[in-house]
Amino acid sequence: MKFAVIVFPGSNCDRDMYFAAKDALGEEADLVWYQDADLSSYDAILLPGGFSYGDYLRSGAIASTSNVVAQLKEQAAKGTPILGVCNGFQILLESGLLPGAMLRNKNLKFMCHQEKLIVQNNKTIFSSLYEEKEAITIPIAHGEGNYYCDERTLQELQANNQIVFTYGDNPNGSVADIAGIMNRQGNVLGMMPHPERAVDKWLGSEDGLRLFQSLLNNWRESYVAGA
Amino acid sequence: MKKVKIYITLKEGVLDPQGKAVQTSLNTLGFTEVQEARVGKYMELFVEDNVDVEAKVEEMCSKLLANPVIEDYSYTIEEGILQ
Numbered sequence: 001m002k003f004a005v006i007v008f009p010g011s012n013c014d015r016d017m018y019f020a021a022k023d024a025l026g027e028e029a030d031l032v033w034y035q036d037a038d039l040s041s042y043d044a045i046l047l048p049g050g051f052s053y054g055d056y057l058r059s060g061a062i063a064s065t066s067n068v069v070a071q072l073k074e075q076a077a078k079g080t081p082i083l084g085v086c087n088g089f090q091i092l093l094e095s096g097l098l099p100g101a102m103l104r105n106k107n108l109k110f111m112c113h114q115e116k117l118i119v120q121n122n123k124t125i126f127s128s129l130y131e132e133k134e135a136i137t138i139p140i141a142h143g144e145g146n147y148y149c150d151e152r153t154l155q156e157l158q159a160n161n162q163i164v165f166t167y168g169d170n171p172n173g174s175v176a177d178i179a180g181i182m183n184r185q186g187n188v189l190g191m192m193p194h195p196e197r198a199v200d201k202w203l204g205s206e207d208g209l210r211l212f213q214s215l216l217n218n219w220r221e222s223y224v225a226g227a
Numbered sequence: 228m229k230k231v232k233i234y235i236t237l238k239e240g241v242l243d244p245q246g247k248a249v250q251t252s253l254n255t256l257g258f259t260e261v262q263e264a265r266v267g268k269y270m271e272l273f274v275e276d277n278v279d280v281e282a283k284v285e286e287m288c289s290k291l292l293a294n295p296v297i298e299d300y301s302y303t304i305e306e307g308i309l310q
Contacts, residue, residue, distance in 0.1 A: 057291070057292070058294055061291065061294070065291060093296075094294070099296075100296060101294050101296035101297045103237075103241065103242060103244070103297060104244050104245060105244065106242065106244055107244070108244045108245065108248055146242070146244075148241060148242075148296070148297055149296065150296075173242065173244075
């Protein structure tokens with residue numbers, strides 16, 4: 001399976017994401033500079049965390065105007081799995097690939113620690129190796145991770161099972177404890193916590209690895225089924 | 228040349244942690260009459276006026292400058308000279 005990790009000016013979790021795919025998962029991965037990106041030959045696209053364009057204006061807003069977003073939209077429509085973590089999630093929101101927006105954390109603090117997440121939906125290509133309602137440990141590192149959407153959008157997210165992860169102990173004030181949501185089609189996931197920083201015991205948790213393994217399993221199944 | 232003044236504010240009902248911190252600090256300073264504070268953004272654009280400035284600014288606000296999910300915007304257009 002071949003992963004593209006999109007690198008924006010200011011991305012700083014790109015190598016974590018790259019090593020999660022390449023070393024922890026053992027698959028192919030490329031770091032792709034956003035301006036040179038040709039995403040047509042990749043099996044999955046990873047948008048890493050960081051501070052694209054220094055978070056000027058709003059987190060992810062400037063990155064969402066870059067040319068690579070047109071390709072992201074094209075790949076999303078084709079069904080290619082896209083995972084956006086932290087700033088990657090913010091870019092997906094600002095691009096309109098996922099609904100809602102990010103506000104500053106309720107306590108105005110940048111927070112960086114392990115959090116308990118609850119797997120709300122394990123029937124997705126990103127979460128099939130978790131148990132439903134399983135509690136997992138994944139680190140967060142953000143100042144603007146307070147997920148917001150209006151009541152109607154929240155009802156839609158709930159009705160379509162688009163809420164994949166929630167916080168056990170909501171650290172940032174997110175609506176309905178939301179930590180990660182996917183699009184209706186089920187191939188675009190955005191989450192604030194960093195699964196790529198939880199892929200080995202020496203990192204403090206290896207609970208994030210199963211997210212990447214879920215993607216790989218699913219890809220293999222559809223590849224074999226489609227062959 | 229037109230000078231455009233753009234004001235971006237969080238929508239009513241959207242939690243404003245920064246505003247809350249400002250309010251608390253004002254209260255601490257003794258300005259106990261402050262019941263709420265909201266923090267927004269102010270921008271100035273100098274725009275060539277050989278285009279429909281209002282239409283362009285409207286498009287700029289909705290496409291990039293404000294996020295319609297959480298923010299409202301308003302603006303004024305006046306004569307301006309780029310320094």
